[in-house]
């Protein structure tokens with residue numbers, strides 16, 4: 528009966544009455560990810576980034592991802608391997624293994640494992656031994672792409688194609704990868720990206736301006752179905768004098784999102800300028816998470832060159848409030864995203880929340896995630912980001928700003944209607960790629976704008 532205490536008369540020192548909320552259980556179905564859990568099984572059907580290339584040196588790297596202890600290495604022939612941490616002989620850790628020309632050799636009795644887990648040598652065993660043919664080490668496939676290492680944790684027979692998003696190859700774009708650990712469940716970290724209203728409060732009105740002043744107004748938010756995969760893109764629309772600024776965010780199950788630009792201010796007409804951030808939120812285990820992403824740096828999203836690619840890396844990025852590295856006082860005086868998702872607790876308890884109108888996106892996402900987890904448990908194959916489209920996968924994240932005089936009657940309704948027309952224009956070119964798509968979308972946006980004058 529989570530909601531009962533709130534029905535008490537307002538302001539009546541309800542501390543004692545609300546105490547019971549402290550013991551409510553977490554929402555296990557969509558938060559817990561250990562092997563064998565419904566959500567853990569669902570997440571294991573997707574490629575996801577697990578580390579930065581820069582984290583892999585000469586020595587093996589011990590990692591925990593998806594609740595599993597692992598070792599990541601690059602052998603001397605250049606191939607990456609991601610193996611279960613403990614040696615299949617007698618459980619010595621392969622973080623102390625020796626990286627060889629092909630594979631990694633356990634330090635304890637010298638068993639040599641290839642990058643796919645094949646046992647190549649068991650040097651202490653008799654020549655007639657068949658142990659290496661009967662056994663193998665747990666291993667996962669790995670792909671390195673533009674400074675990030677991606678892995679697939681699911682059954683090998685179900686391995687999907689690697690998802691190539693259009694924003695992985697934007698013209699004149701520098702991509703800088705970064706990785707930030709947070710001691711919190713993955714879902715509460717990821718939900719931050721489908722909660723556009725927090726931008727007005729956390730990042731502007733309450734803590735002071737952390738990004739752009741023009742974000743101070745509460746947005747008009749609309750959710751648009753996407754052609755590819757399972758998810759939405761949404762527009763956070765704001766008036767800036769006689770302009771209307773559409774910040775477009777991609778949000779795709781299970782854990783992918785793309786923002787608008789980091790340094791777009793909404794003060795000039797702008798047509799289909801692309802994202803500043805391509806991001807995944809990946810579980811380390813049930814109560815630890817990494818945010819792993821590319822920051823995009825280019826003239827279109829950042830004409831004044833305010834971005835700092837050199838600040839992107841392990842536990843570091845060039846925008847506000849993403850790590851726990853600031854002093855406690857600074858974090859209290861001007862909290863950022865890190866403070867809100869970590870302070871919700873190791874696994875936030877949904878039964879203690881009271882979702883309101885501004886949580887529409889969070890509710891929508893949870894509903895879809897729960898449905899996807901259940902469908903998979905019933906035997907359905909999860910919808911991949913590559914579904915229904917040709918590669919590269921068309922995405923929408925970025926910004927458009929159109930000159931559009933304020934509507935005298937109901938400007939918020941006018942902006943909402945306009946966002947649907949912008950979304951239709953974006954989607955209409957899903958079949959095109961690269962420059963052809965950009966040109967088509969930009970032309971249609973200019974035509975739309977001309978019609979509004």
Ligand code: FES
Pocket residue numbers: 614615616617618619633634635636637638
């Ligand atoms: S424990 Fe690894 S070879 Fe024996």
Ligand SMILES: [Fe+2]
Pocket residue numbers: 719725726730864
């Ligand atoms: Fe934020």
